[in-house]
Amino acid sequence: MSKDKWEEQIALVTGASRGIGKSIATNLGKLGAKVVGTATSEQGASNITAYLKEAGIEGQGCVLNVSDPESVASSVKTVSELYGAITVLVNNAGITRDNLLLRMSQTEWDDVISTNLTSVYRLSKAVLRGMMKSRKGRIISIASVVGLSGNPGQANYAATKAGLIGFSKSLAREIGSRNITVNVVAPGFIDTDMTKALGEEQRKQLTEQIPLARLGHSDDIANAVAFLASANAGYITGETLNVNGGMYMH
Amino acid sequence: MSSIQERVKKIVIENLGAKEEDVTNEASFVDDLGADSLDTVELVLSLEEEFDCEIPDDVADNITTVQQVIDYISQNAKGS
Numbered sequence: 001m002s003k004d005k006w007e008e009q010i011a012l013v014t015g016a017s018r019g020i021g022k023s024i025a026t027n028l029g030k031l032g033a034k035v036v037g038t039a040t041s042e043q044g045a046s047n048i049t050a051y052l053k054e055a056g057i058e059g060q061g062c063v064l065n066v067s068d069p070e071s072v073a074s075s076v077k078t079v080s081e082l083y084g085a086i087t088v089l090v091n092n093a094g095i096t097r098d099n100l101l102l103r104m105s106q107t108e109w110d111d112v113i114s115t116n117l118t119s120v121y122r123l124s125k126a127v128l129r130g131m132m133k134s135r136k137g138r139i140i141s142i143a144s145v146v147g148l149s150g151n152p153g154q155a156n157y158a159a160t161k162a163g164l165i166g167f168s169k170s171l172a173r174e175i176g177s178r179n180i181t182v183n184v185v186a187p188g189f190i191d192t193d194m195t196k197a198l199g200e201e202q203r204k205q206l207t208e209q210i211p212l213a214r215l216g217h218s219d220d221i222a223n224a225v226a227f228l229a230s231a232n233a234g235y236i237t238g239e240t241l242n243v244n245g246g247m248y249m250h
Numbered sequence: 251m252s253s254i255q256e257r258v259k260k261i262v263i264e265n266l267g268a269k270e271e272d273v274t275n276e277a278s279f280v281d282d283l284g285a286d287s288l289d290t291v292e293l294v295l296s297l298e299e300e301f302d303c304e305i306p307d308d309v310a311d312n313i314t315t316v317q318q319v320i321d322y323i324s325q326n327a328k329g330s
Contacts, residue, residue, distance in 0.1 A: 132292060177288065 005231060006032030010083045011059075012076070013037045014066055014123065015093030017044035019192035020142060022051065023218035024090055024225050029057030031226060033088065036079045038064035059083070066093045066119030067111075076126040085130035088229045091120045091141040091164070096194060098153045109156045116160035120167060124182075128175070137180035138229045141168055142221070143240065145188045149248045161186070165240050172238035181237035183228045188244020190216040211246035254301075254327075258319050261300055265293045275317040301327035 011028045015021040016037025025037040029052060036059050037048040048061025060082075064075045079086060094116045097108035124139055131137030146154050147161025165184050172182040189195060189206050195215070198206075207215065224243045227233055242248065252260075259273050268283045279285040279293065294310045297303075301323050305313075313319055 129292070129295065132288070175288070177286065 009033035009087045009229070010079070010085065011035045011088035011090060011229070012079055012086045012123075012127070013090040013092055014064065014119070015039070016061070017041075017047050019194060020187065020190060020218045020221045021090075021092040022048075023222035024092060024142075025059075026051065026055055026057070027219070027222035027226050028088065028090075028229065029055060029059060033229075034083050035059035036083065037061050038066070038075065038093070040065055066123065067114040069122055072119070072122045072126055076123070080130060085134060086127045087131065087134070087136060088138045089123060089127045089140070090225060090229075091123055091139070093119060094142065094144075094157075094160075094194075096154065096157050096197075098157065100153055101155045104156060112156040112160055116157065117163045117167075120164060124167075124171060128180075131180050132175065132178045135179050137178075139168070139171065139180065139182045140225055140228050141182075141184050142225075143184045143186040145186055145242065145244045145248045147186060148240075148242075148250060168240075169238040176237055181228070181233065183233075183236060183238070184240040185221060185224045185228065186240050186242045186244065187221045188216055188242070188247045190218055190221060192218060206247075209247050210244070214245065216243065216245055254323050255320050257300060258297070258316060258323065261296050262293065262316060262319075265289065265296050273316060275320070276315060278315050280314065297323070303327040 011033045013021055013025040013035060016025040017039035021037065025035050025048065029035040035052060035057055039045045039048055039061055040063065042063055045061035045063045052059050062075055062078065065071045076086065095112060097112050099108055120141055141164045143161040143164045146158045147165060150158055168182045168184050189210065207213065220243050224241050228236065228241065262268060262273050263270055266279065266283050266285050266289055272283060277283055279290055285293065294305050297319065298305055303326055309322065313322060
């Protein structure tokens with residue numbers, strides 16, 4: 001969107017209480033969009049409300065369990081009533097339940113599929129009619145480099161992240177005629193709480209594989225999302241933007 | 251309360267951006283009113299909302315004209 005148009009955007013960012021989601025929400029807000037960030041707990045939602053307020057951004061946090069269909073429907077309705085129809089959806093919420101497949105439980109598989117992939121089906125569907133009616137919209141999902149490269153211990157997680165890419169390409173074809181773009185940002189190794197869970201040895205090994213020789217910052221992802229959400233990216237759809245310091249090129 | 255026919259035509263006009271005079275009872279959504287596949291899905295969703303009913307996919311596939319919608323709604327909808 002050109003600069004004056006950001007004020008007309010209403011962005012919904014899932015998993016916005018910390019890490020990449022927080023950076024995305026803050027960044028879109030600073031550009032001028034109204035932002036609603038979601039978290040799974042009341043505490044998380046009030047944190048979001050607080051940091052948005054502190055940054056002078058119009059918007060708020062709200063509680064949303066992305067794996068609960070009713071929670072998704074009611075949240076989208078509430079946001080639309082408060083701020084207007086959602087014009088930018090950022091599917092960022094995600095979890096890991098790492099385990100080698102031989103030891104991966106059904107629950108570890110199901111939880112990751114539900115939170116990371118099924119949620120995107122639900123949320124995208126929920127915002128779609130509003131976007132179709134207004135003949136504009138941006139749906140951006142946060143995948144991961146491991147969805148392209150694979151990673152031992154993350155068969156469930158990598159499956160969802162690769163799944164997002166196929167989902168987005170298909171949806172992009174379905175609704176392109178309505179001026180709605182559907183894209184993916186695939187972060188590499190970003191310094192967040194999620195990657196802090198990795199061991200020191202694993203971090204070191206990973207850093208050695210990155211041509212830019214550093215971990216990514218959550219702002220690196222937020223900037224890519226802002227670009228895809230902008231009017232400047234109006235002719236890009238079904239694309240996956242890799243933001244990984246060169247650790248995986250394709 | 252307007253008649254079913256009036257309500258159906260209003261929704262068709264809104265959804266397809268069609269001219270009122272083109273939305274006759276015999277008009278076909280695709281052939282006469284220029285609807286594409288997404289338009290027809292949106293139209294069905296709007297009709298379901300307006301008349302508080304569910305139009306199954308196999309029924310929706312066979313409804314191609316304004317009159318067919320009016321007939322289906324008259325026979326099936328609670329909100330009619």
